[in-house]
Amino acid sequence: MQAALKPTPCLNVPLYASVARLGFRRQFAYPQAALWGLITNLFFGVLRIAVLVALFGNTPQVAGYTVQDAITYTGLTQAFIMALSLFGWTDFMRTVHRGEVASDLLRPHDLLAFWAAQDAGRAAGQFVLRGLPMLALFALIWGATFPAGLGGWTLTTLSLLLAWACGFAFRFLVNCAAFWSPDAVGFGRFAWAVLGLGSGFLMPLAFFPLWFQNVLAFTPFPSMMNTTVEIWLGVKTGAEAWTALAVQLGWALLLFGVAAFVLSRGLRRLEVAGG
């Protein structure tokens, strides 16, 4: 048991690929629920657009955003909600609380990579199932705009992947609280509220007062969505966009590093507790 609980990290690519594929396919199990989810998200989109349009009034541009940009922003956030788990994510926490994590550890794989692969598949599935239709609807109904040219698409895609990476590592880190607290859900609730505000899910960060933007600039939260939106809209282009990507990459590496460290500490604790 002792040896089994300390799996040697091996990068078994075919294994992670099939884990990701399963995570992807699982999202399509309940098409009816997905349809209702889409309708709900669209309705909230309508409400959020109304607030933003009313805020703009007759002002043509605020902080580099036009009304049309604000509408596209709303479409993007509504499209990313499920893929980037902006309402929170407690799957890993649950396996720790239920003790299922112990049997996961018996398998010869790296736990963090395993969950990352599974979540990547889940995110991709949700993006196809809920994100793309949402973007199509926003484009049809409100004329949401798309990235400009091949360069724009490349930057946006890279940024979206990095946003997922930062977001996943952060969510996983929050879930690791389950090793220390039998009731980590409350801690999670706290974290998801901060994520909603700091990632630009509730409002584009550029609209916030400068002091608040400066505070957020020291956190990884803007990298989890706001950066992608700004690159999509072309608010950030060229060298500025590449710098933003570098910041995202930096946070992704750091967060994955911290997550791996905390996970190993948590697992050691699990040994003490579980015997």
Next chain:
Amino acid sequence: MLRAQARSQAVYRVSFALDALGSALITLAEFAAFALVLPRFGSLSGWTLGEVSLLYGLAEISFVLMDLLFGGFDAPNLSQHVRSGSFNTFLLRPAPLRLQIFGSDFALRRITRVFLAMGILAYGVMASGAILTPEAALLLAGSVLGMIAFFGGLFVIGGTLTFWTVESVEAMNVLTYGGRTLISYPMDIYGQFLRKTFTYLIPAAFLSYFPVLHVLGRPLPDGLPPLAAYLSPLVGPLMLAAAFAFWRVGVRHYGGTGT
């Protein structure tokens, strides 16, 4: 029963405090996102932050109190009872069924959200310059009661639907959580179609939008008489009564299948 639930939740103090704080932060983050951004734009189609705070505070107080009371009827909770079969235990117990489900999800942590919402409302009263005469205070209190009954009714309807189907109850979220968000802001921002739908088809505008307009001394839309601002305590209970009528049909159906 409520006391027992409250006591059990307060046993783990640190965890409870964190949970309560996290709950409050949900309200705070959402409101802060709006409050921090508004100065940049000036106003929300002529509404100041104080004036919007009245609507936002009222909606939040009502919705959270409603959630405390009616949480057991919420579709995800009730469908779990129905699917796991523990709903049968409710039916067997020698206590009124509805009373048992009332407060069966009494999440005490939400109490911080009530306090926060009260703070937002208090700010609204001070900053909007609304003169809080006893009559106005009574009008706002009636608005809260009406909303608790109205949204409670929606929860009961959503819960009742789970006797027939599990999958499509998510549609109720449009009306419950969507409705809460809708009435947190002045309704004139939604355009004619949505505003009229939520005035005459789904009478949500009567709940808090009209009372707040009246307290602010503004005329009601469509030339409605000022009396329409006083209808919240009537509209809400009517919805709740209709919901419970539907509930009785649902329970009979549930008992009928013999599951």
